[in-house]
Amino acid sequence: MVWPFGSSKKDTESSPAPVTSNEPLIVDRAPTTTDSSPSATSSSQSSSLPELPSFLSSESFDISKLHPLAGLDKGLEALDLEDDALSDLPGSKGFLPSRGWSDDLCYGSGTMYMGGLALGGAYGLAEGLRHSPASAPAKLKLNSVLNAVTRRGPYLGNSAGILAISYNVFNGLLDVYRSYHDAYNSIGAGAITGILFRSTKGIKQMAISGALMGTAAGVWSYLTSSI
């Protein structure tokens, strides 16, 4: 490239005057080069003015000459996350990710117990407030509310938790037995759970309960697989 102060003819003609005024300019123009002495003393030599070293210019960076496995021609490939490389566990792609039957069992029974506790507690709260007379002092009301909450809450929580445990255990057993994880296992597990739940109350109750729980399990597995 043509250096503005580099042509020999003009430099030799006007060298006395611009040397004194060029020196600070040249020093300022090359702050990053280490060899500033040749540039200050030789304003008449165009080839020794500082230039970028040859390995920094872009012509020497030839991608094809680099190692072929470096893969630099494909761009930033490491940032491409393919969806199926994230996880290949069967339960990881659904709405509620889980690593297997133990996750299902623990989280399912924990959530159902806490849900049942909350619902039963709310029902007990309403019942306790309803059963205490309106003019009763606050301590009496609190007592009747606490009685109702501790009667209804844990009962519903326990029942819901046990249903969840039974459903998950049978779901896991059916998965192992059929070697396949699909919605029929859920429905079957729900039906067996419902039948067991009412097993002391007679055949008709067992059938109704089994049908209800099977339907609920089917709806649940449809919802979690479609969202």
Added chain:
Amino acid sequence: MADHTRDPCPIVIVNDFGGAFSMGVIGGTIWHGIKGFRNSPSGERRSGAIAAIRSRAPVVGGNFGSWGGVFSIFDCAIKGIRRKEDPFNPILAGFCTGGALAMRGGFKHARNSAITCGCLLAVFEGVGIAMSSYMSRASKPQLPGVEGGVPLGA
């Protein structure tokens, strides 16, 4: 150093609660089933067992579950306060759990229960550390060429 087999802290409380509840229900079913079977008259053993299971096993499950849930809450809280993960967290959490669950019985009862739970968890953690150090002894990295060889520079 972090334990990556357990889920991250707030949601692991549900996991621990559910796991402890399940253990309590299944263990209570077996325990009270056998107890109800044995304590019933000869013609009514099966129904006695079933009645005992239906009335007692959920209570055992609820007790185990609330122990596990409260322990997990304290464990997460202590981990958050100390910002470290080491064996002292479960020991302290066990101490707090024992105290919290027995608080209705008065200070002395709570104190004794807290100390008991803390010692129990210290035993668990000690066994866990011993087992993991035993397992990792087999894969300790060996310095190459030192067996019976002359050290460099000697």
